[in-house]
Amino acid sequence: MFQPFLQHLEKELFSRFDLSSRPIDPELEFQISQRGKNPAMIESWCYQCPQFRKIRYTYINAGETAQIFNSVLYPSYEYDLPLLGVDLLAFGKKKILVVLDFQPLFRDEDYLEKYIEPIAPIRAKYNELAQDLEMKFYDANQYFSPYLLFAKTDAETVVNRLFPAYQEYLQLYWQLLEQAEPKTDSASIERITKAQKDYDQYSAERDPASGLFRSYFGSEWAEEFVHNFLFEDSVPVAVK
Ligand SMILES: C=CC1=C(C)/C(=C/c2[nH]c(/C=C3N=C(/C=C4\NC(=O)C(C)=C4C=C)C(C)=C\3CCC(=O)O)c(CCC(=O)O)c2C)NC1=O
Numbered sequence: 001m002f003q004p005f006l007q008h009l010e011k012e013l014f015s016r017f018d019l020s021s022r023p024i025d026p027e028l029e030f031q032i033s034q035r036g037k038n039p040a041m042i043e044s045w046c047y048q049c050p051q052f053r054k055i056r057y058t059y060i061n062a063g064e065t066a067q068i069f070n071s072v073l074y075p076s077y078e079y080d081l082p083l084l085g086v087d088l089l090a091f092g093k094k095k096i097l098v099v100l101d102f103q104p105l106f107r108d109e110d111y112l113e114k115y116i117e118p119i120a121p122i123r124a125k126y127n128e129l130a131q132d133l134e135m136k137f138y139d140a141n142q143y144f145s146p147y148l149l150f151a152k153t154d155a156e157t158v159v160n161r162l163f164p165a166y167q168e169y170l171q172l173y174w175q176l177l178e179q180a181e182p183k184t185d186s187a188s189i190e191r192i193t194k195a196q197k198d199y200d201q202y203s204a205e206r207d208p209a210s211g212l213f214r215s216y217f218g219s220e221w222a223e224e225f226v227h228n229f230l231f232e233d234s235v236p237v238a239v240k
Contacts, residue, residue, distance in 0.1 A: 001155065002069035002088045005166060006059055009071060009086075010045075012170055017049040028229045033216040038063035040216045044229065051076055051177060056230070057086075062216075066091050070209075072103075072230075073173075077193045078182035080105060082115050082145070084173050086166075093155060098129065098162055100169055101148035102176075105195035112145075115176055119147035122172060126165045128157065137208045143199055197233040204234030 013019060024046050033040040040062035047055045057071035066089070073084040082102035090096045104116060123130060129149040138144065149165060151157075183189055204226050213222035227236050 001067040001090050001158065002059070004163060005069050005086070005088060006057060008163075008167065009057060009170070012174070013047065013055060016174060017051060019047040019049045019055070022046040022048050022054065024229060025224075027221070028225050031217055031221070033062075035216055036062055036065055038065045040066065042217070046229075051079065053077065058230075064092055066212075074196055075177070076182075077189050077196070078184070079177065079180050080111070080115075080183065080188070080192050081173075081177055081180050083143075083196070083199065084170075085143075088158075088162075090155075090158075096153050096155065096158060097151070098153060098158065099148065099150050100129075100162075100166060101145050101150075102169075102173060103143045103199070104145050105143075105192065105199070107141075116145045116147060118172060118176065119145065119169070122165070122168045123147040123149070125168075126161060129153065129161060129165055137206050143202065200231035200233035201235070204231035205237065207231070 024044055028044065030043045031041070033042075040060060042058060042060045044056060044058040049055075052073055053076045054072075054074040057069070060066055060068040060070075068090070069086065069088045071084070071086040075081045075083070082104045085099070085101050085103045087097075087099040089098070102115060102119060104111065126149060129151045130147070131151045133150055133152065135144075149162070149169075153162070183192070207226060207230070210222055210226060213225055217225070223236060227234055
């Protein structure tokens with residue numbers, strides 16, 4: 001269901017950037033689970049280039065049961081650009097949840113003006129994908145922008161609305177990156193580094209996917225996947 005989103009991202013990345021592979025532990029790179037109703041496959045890809053220190057994306061294919069495409073682009077520490085976050089989930093035909101955002105690292109007015117306001121005209125075209133749903137796991141005021149796309153939707157809308165929205169968001173993201181001036185002073189770079197690390201810690205602690213990973217692949221694998229691949233700058237906190 002979301003394979004075209006993965007293919008589009010890949011095509012964009014390979015045509016725009018000089019990517020090199022960032023190796024993934026083979027245990028984490030690909031797994032098949034036979035535990036569910038349908039076999040569940042999870043596969044991940046990871047790259048870097050001068051502009052991005054980490055580009056990762058993951059596809060979970062459990063047939064009708066679950067299709068998930070998840071991606072985060074982490075700019076290099078010289079760029080204070082938001083992270084590009086994508087989380088598209090389909091559990092059967094009936095439950096489809098989509099999230100797409102420029103995830104801000106800072107919340108001061110200048111920052112939001114520079115990196116978030118430019119989204120407004122695109123976001124305005126896709127009202128049906130911005131439903132103001134309540135967040136149960138995350139805090140909408142931390143690492144999410146006011147112009148995120150966040151919707152419970154259907155397969156037709158994914159194809160006809162979300163896909164064009166996704167292409168436009170990506171296009172704008174590349175444009176903002178092109179315009180961004182890499183920082184050279186160590187104070188700025190340290191501030192960005194800390195903000196990206198905080199994002200990983202926050203996300204690892206809140207991520208609602210942990211339960212899903214555990215149920216398919218076991219708790220040990222799930223823990224490794226979250227802390228050594230998805231959010232590798234996070235450290236596990238003691239379990240309750
Ligand atoms: C492979 C990794 C990975 C997977 C498979 C994943 C799945 C995942 N994301 C979810 C929600 C969600 N996911 C996001 C957003 C994001 N989540 C992100 O990982 C990113 C980058 C964004 C930003 C765009 C939001 C906002 C929700 C709703 C959570 C809430 O209500 O607080 C849920 C809960 C769906 C439900 O309500 O039943 C799951 C299982 N998250 C992951 O990290």
